[in-house]
Amino acid sequence: MTLTETKNAFVELGKFLSQFSLDNNTKNEAVLYNDEFYDDFISLIALSQSHNRWFIKEQVHHAVQSWAEALTEENLNKWLDRYTIEYKEPKTVGLILAGNIPLVGFHDFISVILTGNKALVKTSSNDKHLLPFLAKYLIAVNNELANRIEFTDGKLENFDAVIATGSNNTARYFEYYFKDKPAIIRKNRNSTAILTGDESKEDLVALGEDIFRYFGLGCRNVSKLYVPKDYDFKNFFEAIYEYGDIIHYEKYANNYDYNKAVFLMSNFKLLDNEFLTLKEDTSYSSPISSLFYEFYDDLEVLKEKLKAEHEQLQCVVSNGLTKDSIAFGQTQKPALWDYADNVDTISFLSKI
Structure with missing residues (x-):
């Protein structure tokens, strides 16, 4: 599977997500696999608040639309063209995801997949339904991705690197537990x-x-x-x-x-x-x-x-008062190249 094929799968996912908005879900017959996934995703969004009471429909739709806008061919190329990504023998990257907002760990997930590696994902109990659903859609678009995506509820095992997100307290545990592996450990910010x-x-x-x-x-x-x-x-x-x-x-x-x-x-x-x-x-x-x-x-x-x-x-x-300051109203609309904690995830994953 090539980088272009992987990018194309995410472009199709972006098209799928673009159908869902708070004001009006609009089914596009040209979107792949709608018969299998469209109605189920509407139901999943409706049920999200029963899974996590913070995940009201308005907030889930906002997250979905943000990713729909991000996952275009233009954005993916603009993000990835600055790197030299070579698909070699895939490494298994353990992902320990947070669950404070909908799909908060999705950027780490797509970074692992797009660099040709395998994602071993441990979702938060607070957000354990949305990402697996989107992973199923990606696999439907390109079945080869089934070999590069795995979810686990248990202890992470047999991995080559890890990206873990948690509190300052859990970060100390992560740093000790993963001290022998290449790792990105994210703390409170x-x-x-x-x-x-x-x-x-x-x-x-x-x-x-x-x-x-x-x-x-x-x-x-x-x-x-x-x-x-x-x-x-x-x-x-x-x-x-x-x-x-x-x-x-x-x-x-x-x-x-x-x-x-x-x-x-x-x-x-x-x-x-x-x-x-x-x-x-x-x-x-x-x-x-x-x-x-x-x-x-x-x-x-x-x-x-x-x-x-x-x-x-x-x-x-601010209104441009500091270097790299963000304009008012834009903090929850990060681009693909806006990395959490300013740690370049693609560069990290390309070197493991």
Whole structure:
């Protein structure tokens, strides 16, 4: 099987995924294997919240559409043409996936397959249905992929390298357990935004997408704001008001009530709009339904601080204030070449 054939399989998957949107599922008769997969995928999306109560249809559809937009021939070529990928004897790469947002481990999965290797996948119990379904579709498109995809519920065995994602605590276990294997070990990271007070309403509305998409559960979700001294949060709160329906989701509302009560019992000063609390805090990692903020005096000093602490950060959002900063509203729309933790997965996999 060649790289071109593998890419073509993912292009077909992209076409399949493009049929599913929150507003209107539209069946395209030209898409391969629709008779076998189309209705079942609609059912799987509908059932996702019963498997994981955070996976409401809106969030699953967003993840599906993001991958539909990414998996085009143009994007795959733009991503992979910078590498020299040679299909040799495939190595088995163990994948230990997170389950905080739908299909969060899919990039690692496609990276392994596209580099000609075999994926030995251990899914999270929180997201154990979507990826196996998409793998079945890929195998239907090209049956040779059946030899390069395996899922396991047990202990990873007989692998040559590993990519494992978890918390800072599990990362210590991973580092010990996989110390004799080539490995990428991912830990907790958070994202932050820098505001100056000159942002437009459109900027701040888009920032709400970075905060609330997937209920803030992803490492690419903004969990902290840096604002100048005497910053007036009035415009921020007005802009994010349109996200207020999030409080009607039970799990989010429960977190809002609990975390707000904890903060208040600890006599912390809060800003609150009845669906999001803001707390002044030096930490990057805020609880669900809350956002931390910190004042800065000098933007250049702040940029040096963020540069020094880059290993704690996934994204920095701003209007171009830092090198490689991400535009408002774009954190949960990464391109194929936007690597988690800035670790080039394709380069790693090409060298094992």
